[in-house]
Amino acid sequence: MSASIIDGKAFAAGLRERIGVLASAFEAAAGRKAGLAVVLVGEDPASQVYVRNKGKQTIACGMESFEHKLPAETSEADLLALVETLNADPAVDGILVQLPLPAHMNEQKVIATINPDKDVDGFHVVNVGRLATGLPGFVPCTPLGCVMLLKDQLGSLSGLDAVVIGRSNIVGKPMAQLLIAESCTVTVAHSRTRDLPDVVRRADIVVAAVGRPEMVKGEWIKPGATVIDVGINRVAGAQEGKSRLVGDVDFASASTVAGAITPVPGGVGPMTIAVLLRNTIVAAHRNAGIALDESAI
């Protein structure tokens, strides 16, 4: 292996520490804690773990956690009513509805109901527009976490060739916008891209967010490139009945060619919740009209 391993778990721990300091200062200045409301509909096991971890980490950082767990058969109207209640609650600075939602609910409609200034997931179309036009808003947590890791690793990203594999609203598209804002030359690749290995081979930065286990091979990677693996895929383990997590990148081969690479688990994943807490403390300051140097977090 030649690549250095980008330790997202350690970076996320450092970020949470900085947020903890800001959260105490916010409480002293505002006379209340910053508050994050997380809504879970249904019993998806992975979502239950993520929501539990969000609650625990929110409290550990000195913020207030409001958890709302609704049964899978909750009507869309009831969920929208809860979101409206949270929009109106001054103790709630950030609102997150855990995805995926049950099939009978329209995710876009639910997201559109969240007040954009409490949309700490950055999924509301107003925040999508703000990101695209360079206005202050909220940026989706996973791609913002990827950019934080990239800047920590490389310093300036200006002028670098970046390939984002995947064009989802949650990761691929905002990732491309963020890299453009960092003055990268960005290519967004997807299932219809012709000669993907050749496209990837030109990139100084590769962000893989396709949801296909170990799809990106070492021989696709330009020597010395920085590889960010957003994939979290559970596959069968070596032992019968056991599973293991792998990314969208074939770590074994890619790590012999890349200059730096994120592992799965322990790379991008832990950044998602840490950045959510970052967005929440930012929302709290904005909502309370208290100044904060957001670029320093």
Ligand SMILES: Nc1nc2c(c(=O)[nH]1)N[C@@H](CN(C=O)c1ccc(C(=O)N[C@@H](CCC(=O)O)C(=O)O)cc1)CN2
């Ligand atoms: N409303 C939202 N829903 C979802 C989001 C989101 O950002 N907002 N992202 C994902 C799930 N997610 C947080 O919600 C999340 C995913 C992964 C991790 C993480 O720490 N992963 C670990 C491995 C965890 C494991 O063992 O399974 C890692 O990669 O090291 C945290 C949060 C979808 N829904």
